[in-house]
Amino acid sequence: xxxxxxxxxxxxxxxxxxxxxxxxxxxxxxxxxxxxxxxxxxxxxxxxxxxxxxxxxxxxxxxxxxxxxxxxxxxxxxxxxxxxxxxxxxxxxxxxxxxxxxxxxxxxxxxxxxxxxxxxxxxxxxxxxxxxxxxxxxxxxxxxxxxxxxxxxxxxxxxxxxxxxxxxxxxxxxxxxxxxxxxxxxxxxxxxxxxxxxxxxxxxxxxxxxxxxxxxxxxxxxxxxxxxxxxxxxxxxxxxxxxxxxxxxxxxxxxxxxxxxxxxxxxxxxxxxxxxxxxxxxxxxxxxxxxxxxxxxxxxxxxxxxxxxxxxxxxxxxxxxxxxxxxxxxxxxxxxxxxxxxxxxxxxxxxxxxxxxxxxxxxxxxxxxxxxxxxxxxxxxxxxxxxxxxxxxxxxxxxxxxxxxxxxxxxxxxxxxxxxxxxxxxxxxxxxxxxxxxxxxxxxxxxxxx
Amino acid sequence: xxxxxxxxxxxxxxxxxxxxxxxxxxxxxxxxxxxxxxxxxxxxxxxxxxxxxxxxxxxxxxxxxxxxxxxxxxxxxxxxxxxxxxxxxxxxxxxxxxxxxxxxxxxxxxxxxxxxxxxxxxxxxxxxxxxxxxxxxxxxxxxxxxxxxxxxxxxxxxxxxxxxxxxxxxxxxxxxxxxxxxxxxxxxxxxxxxxxxxxxxxxxxxxxxxxxxxxxxxxxxxxxxxxxxxxxxxxxxxxxxxxxxxxxxxxxxxxxxxxxxxxxxxxxxxxxxxxxxxxxxxxxxxxxxxxxxxxxxxxxxxxxxxxxxxxxxxxxxxxxxxxxxxxxxxxxxxxxxxxxxxxxxx
Numbered sequence: 001x002x003x004x005x006x007x008x009x010x011x012x013x014x015x016x017x018x019x020x021x022x023x024x025x026x027x028x029x030x031x032x033x034x035x036x037x038x039x040x041x042x043x044x045x046x047x048x049x050x051x052x053x054x055x056x057x058x059x060x061x062x063x064x065x066x067x068x069x070x071x072x073x074x075x076x077x078x079x080x081x082x083x084x085x086x087x088x089x090x091x092x093x094x095x096x097x098x099x100x101x102x103x104x105x106x107x108x109x110x111x112x113x114x115x116x117x118x119x120x121x122x123x124x125x126x127x128x129x130x131x132x133x134x135x136x137x138x139x140x141x142x143x144x145x146x147x148x149x150x151x152x153x154x155x156x157x158x159x160x161x162x163x164x165x166x167x168x169x170x171x172x173x174x175x176x177x178x179x180x181x182x183x184x185x186x187x188x189x190x191x192x193x194x195x196x197x198x199x200x201x202x203x204x205x206x207x208x209x210x211x212x213x214x215x216x217x218x219x220x221x222x223x224x225x226x227x228x229x230x231x232x233x234x235x236x237x238x239x240x241x242x243x244x245x246x247x248x249x250x251x252x253x254x255x256x257x258x259x260x261x262x263x264x265x266x267x268x269x270x271x272x273x274x275x276x277x278x279x280x281x282x283x284x285x286x287x288x289x290x291x292x293x294x295x296x297x298x299x300x301x302x303x304x305x306x307x308x309x310x311x312x313x314x315x316x317x318x319x320x321x322x323x324x325x326x327x328x329x330x331x332x333x334x335x336x337x338x339x340x341x342x343x344x345x346x347x348x349x350x351x352x353x354x355x356x357x358x359x360x361x362x363x364x365x366x367x368x369x370x371x372x373x374x375x376x377x378x379x380x381x382x383x384x385x386x387x388x389x390x391x392x393x394x395x396x397x398x399x400x401x402x403x404x405x406x407x408x409x410x411x412x413x414x415x416x417x418x419x420x421x422x423x424x425x426x427x428x429x430x431x432x433x434x435x436x437x438x439x440x441x442x443x444x445x446x447x448x449x450x
Numbered sequence: 451x452x453x454x455x456x457x458x459x460x461x462x463x464x465x466x467x468x469x470x471x472x473x474x475x476x477x478x479x480x481x482x483x484x485x486x487x488x489x490x491x492x493x494x495x496x497x498x499x500x501x502x503x504x505x506x507x508x509x510x511x512x513x514x515x516x517x518x519x520x521x522x523x524x525x526x527x528x529x530x531x532x533x534x535x536x537x538x539x540x541x542x543x544x545x546x547x548x549x550x551x552x553x554x555x556x557x558x559x560x561x562x563x564x565x566x567x568x569x570x571x572x573x574x575x576x577x578x579x580x581x582x583x584x585x586x587x588x589x590x591x592x593x594x595x596x597x598x599x600x601x602x603x604x605x606x607x608x609x610x611x612x613x614x615x616x617x618x619x620x621x622x623x624x625x626x627x628x629x630x631x632x633x634x635x636x637x638x639x640x641x642x643x644x645x646x647x648x649x650x651x652x653x654x655x656x657x658x659x660x661x662x663x664x665x666x667x668x669x670x671x672x673x674x675x676x677x678x679x680x681x682x683x684x685x686x687x688x689x690x691x692x693x694x695x696x697x698x699x700x701x702x703x704x705x706x707x708x709x710x711x712x713x714x715x716x717x718x719x720x721x722x723x724x725x726x727x728x729x730x731x732x733x734x735x736x737x738x739x740x741x742x743x744x745x746x747x748x749x750x751x752x753x754x755x756x757x758x759x760x761x762x763x764x765x766x767x768x769x770x771x772x773x774x775x776x777x778x779x780x781x782x783x784x785x786x787x788x789x790x791x792x793x794x795x796x
Contacts, residue, residue, distance in 0.1 A: 074513065
């Protein structure tokens with residue numbers, strides 16, 4: 001049984017990490033598509049519309065990947081985590097089913113109009129469909145985060161005799177105080193991904209001296225969103241998120257920070273490898289008193305270390321949690337540095353000549369995906385060893401009769417399937433980028449692809 | 451309240467079969483009715499703007515099932531572990547094939563995705579029938595409410611430990627395939643012209659003959675294996691309207707198919723689907739997952755969510771469905787009429 005739990009965890013972790021590579025891009029691009037369509041309607045410059053069509057194609061391919069890799073997520077609650085579904089289904093299925101009822105129908109209907117209906121229904125309908133797709137993708141994100149927020153911070157429930165919980169306050173679940181910071185932080189992360197991709201591709205076009213008009217537009221629009229998004233990720237949302245963890249899950253915070261012993265005042269570990277066996281950090285670089293200040297705005301505050309909590313409630317993979325958190329924060333800091341410098345150059349009208357900065361923008365493109373993934377690993381590893389924080393431990397949630405051999409079979413199948421899909425996605429992206437925004441703008445639809 | 455949610459979940463599953471059913475059927479027949487690259491693109495174009503929305507119904511139905519009957523969701527999804535994951539893979543392959551085929555202009559690329567589209571669509575139709583067959587036959591639910599079924603054991607539906615596949619569920623799988631072939635072919639006939647339209651009509655007629663035969667055989671087999679299925683009808687005789695609707699839909703589909711009235715054929719095959727799904731739901735009720743040992747069966751009473759949750763759910767579900775209905779009417783109206791390749795896409 002122990003193995004089935006572990007392999008089911010691997011399967012869920014693998015499929016969700018892979019899945020979320022796509023929605024973070026589509027949620028970010030959905031906002032940027034609305035921006036491009038709005039700029040077109042306000043300024044009447046056809047180039048914005050061409051750009052919107054080009055990013056619409058990239059959006060559509062990414063969206064399909066997100067849809068097909070998303071279906072297994074809902075299924076796995078039942079297939080691999082049946083005991084959890086039976087335990088908490090009365091609550092988490094509310095938000096999951098609402099995602100279907102309110103977000104999926106909206107997205108799929110208006111994406112059809114956005115992709116197939118521009119010529120037939122005119123620009124206003126096209127703009128409106130972009131707006132609806134944006135609302136749909138973000139609403140989808142909200143319902144998923146409300147589900148996750150309940151697992152992180154269960155509210156609005158009552159325990160049922162014989163095990164399990166049932167919903168007692170619908171609005172408390174839907175408006176869980178935990179979800180607001182999570183949603184603001186997560187959507188900011190999606191905007192960072194979408195805008196870095198747009199700016200990075202623009203930088204590539206400028207460096208390659210191809211489609212330079214569009215290259216400048218992509219850098220301008222992308223970078224503007226990227227600088228706002230990057231700052232937003234640190235303050236206020238990142239700051240609030242860590243305060244929230246410190247309040248609700250102090251043991252997770254201690255593990256994220258690599259704080260084994262209670263300290264007063266507590267320093268902030270910037271670099272160093274956690275040695276869980278000996279409960280210390282190797283070769284640490286510490287900023288004295290900084291952690292006390294960041295959490296409590298008090299340079300002398302006490303911060304509890306892992307030793308203050310029973311070991312059975314420690315997150316079960318402290319090093320990975322620590323690294324995920326540090327990678328997220330480190331990359332977030334670098335993003336702010338890059339975007340602020342680049343935005344300054346843009347403002348001084350020197351950016352398009354500063355090829356070194358264009359190089360940095362281009363090479364930065366993959367890193368928001370890593371930062372978003374690391375952020376989610378932090379959230380989810382920090383929830384361990386609980387499936388529902390404080391209520392249900394992870395090993396209690398797994399399907400009782402599904403053997404480890406069967407789960408391993410499907411995990412291998414997913415790995416193979418996703419490898420092929422990743423290759424296909426990569427090939428298609430390279431082709432779209434090579435064609436550029438000016439391809440496929442012919443009057444006949446024959447050469448248009450979606 | 452539990453009965454109401456039973457009806458609503460059955461309604462959503464039926465909507466899914468009605469809507470995604472025709473694009474699955476279109477996939478299952480397209481190598482036979484569409485001979486050239488142009489015709490295959492036309493078939494894809496006929497489902498292009500809508501298939502994704504149709505498929506949302508299975509996700510939404512799954513979510514609604516999870517929320518209204520959490521124990522059913524937990525038990526059946528873990529019990530049908532392997533076939534469900536295989537269905538997932540098929541859904542993925544098929545979704546990719548529809549969307550990716552047009553991206554690279556190469557006969558090898560296009561033929562590969564045509565093949566995947568055909569295989570994915572046909573196997574999905576088959577497996578949905580198998581799933582329904584498993585529910586009707588009953589599954590080996592234990593006292594704790596859980597079970598695990600291998601893909602097959604000895605192919606006998608009377609085995610106390612039956613597999614997913616036995617001769618009965620294979621039969622219902624073939625029935626579902628034939629049903630969606632007729633449904634999908636009549637959709638393609640509605641949406642296309644000329645030779646493609648003529649071949650689609652031929653597919654309707656061929657599929658119809660198979661469908662009549664399989665309906666008769668599997669109905670007989672059902673009553674032989676599960677005589678209890680009839681008791682629901684004797685207790686509530688008004689339920690016979692559902693099988694009557696199925697028979698009428700089947701007869702009319704044949705009649706209109708011969709008279710070449712495509713829209714009427716499509717609607718008739720839809721009526722057949724509604725009749726068959728409703729008959730099954732009616733006969734199974736109040737069970738939601740009949741067990742081999744009848745006392746272990748999951749029913750609407752022992753598998754449902756809390757009364758408060760179901761009540762609140764009714765409010766948002768109604769709002770969500772009204773919105774979804776508006777989108778669907780809107781999008782089917784916007785994209786009505788015969789398809790051509792003069793427009794964007796595919």
